[in-house]
Amino acid sequence: MDGQKVIEARKINKFFYSPGKTQVLKEVTFSVKKGEFVSVMGKSGCGKSTLLYILSTMDTDYEGELYLDGNLITGQSSNYLSHLRNEKIGFVFQFHYLIHEFSVLENVMIPGLKLNQKSREELEQIAMEKLKVFDMQDHALKKANQLSGGQKQRVSIARALMNNPLIIMSDEPTGNLDKKNSDLVLGIFKELVQEFHQTMLMVTHDFDMASKTDRTIVMEDGMIISHG
Template identity: 80%
Template sequence: MQTSTVIEAKKINKYFYSPGKVQVLKEVTFSVNKGEFVSVMGKSGCGKSTLLYVLSTMDTDYEGQLLLDDHLITDQPSQVLSQLRNEKIGFVFQFHYLIHEFSVLENVMVPGLKLNKLSREEVEHQAMEKLRIFDMHEHAFKKANQLSGGQKQRVSIARALINNPLIIMSDEPTGNLDKKNSDIVFGIFRELVQEFHQTMLMVTHDSELADKTDRTIWMEDGKIVSHL
């Protein structure tokens, strides 16, 4: 069976300029296939979060080429990238960035309403279905600030899924959680890959979690040193 590539980086170079010119990504080349769960590991400062921001199209100041769903997206206008991000990429961060005065359901609906492809009623239905996957539907009408840390992270994953993205990118998604909630969140990720064939790319410093992913990309000093 032929595997399709969801995202591909070709010779990505990235520089910071404060105060002098420093290269933070060096000829980074790799791809992630549909339905694959890939982790990016490395010491703090190795460039893994910088890489994620480039891959997510939030940072466009780089050299090299980036392809999403076999389409070259390097040098695309910002409004095109914004639409691509909202439609094809889901995000889960260490900090969940929920809007506290909104209900749980409203938080999950935000990217769906922004995409503007379905009616509000349809987006609400989809959001409730996503919450149901994570056993959070009974909390749908609570305010986000009434939830525990682990519950908030589950809601943020439901939000990342609302537009049925090609890929979910996560930056230290369990970094703020205790062991029990880390295991729950990681278990959700694994279930998304196995049951829903979701493609996942996760930046983490937790080698125990990385060992449970399909493949680990190791970074050192801005370079990829191994794919295992």
């Protein structure tokens, strides 16, 4: 770990305005270094998913500063942020958001197709390599709806890796999986960090999941109460 900050939040404040003004994030400041596996934990409603939405550049309506790879991204245009997201951030959600009528291979290729920097042939090759990491290459031509829940989540992780992102952000990735598949997904995450030096940020309310990451940031009532 070379100490390089991949993402840094400085004094992030977020308000919701329905019906009255409610502050949901209060002076949130922290950073994640290259190759770190960090979890953000807290009870439902503590602001962790709201924070992830801001960190992932999908919500730009906040106060404070956000840096990605050393660059200030607060205040950048939506086109710039869209490209940045696609190039530098991989996403894994509780619900895998696979397109059912697409093949497994096509689903994994989507971030590469969006980035539009390589030929379709190159992208197919890269997608197959990512599927091999998760032992899913034999399912490449199946439709996504033919897979089990655990297999779908593995495909969604392969998809998150498609553009070799700077960081993977994950929101309750095992929320709808049983223990066996949850352990499998967590094992994959740990392997990505250890073998591929991937930086990971995972939001979870599951103490057991959080305890297996390098560091846990604990949130309560929109504030960070512990940096782990």
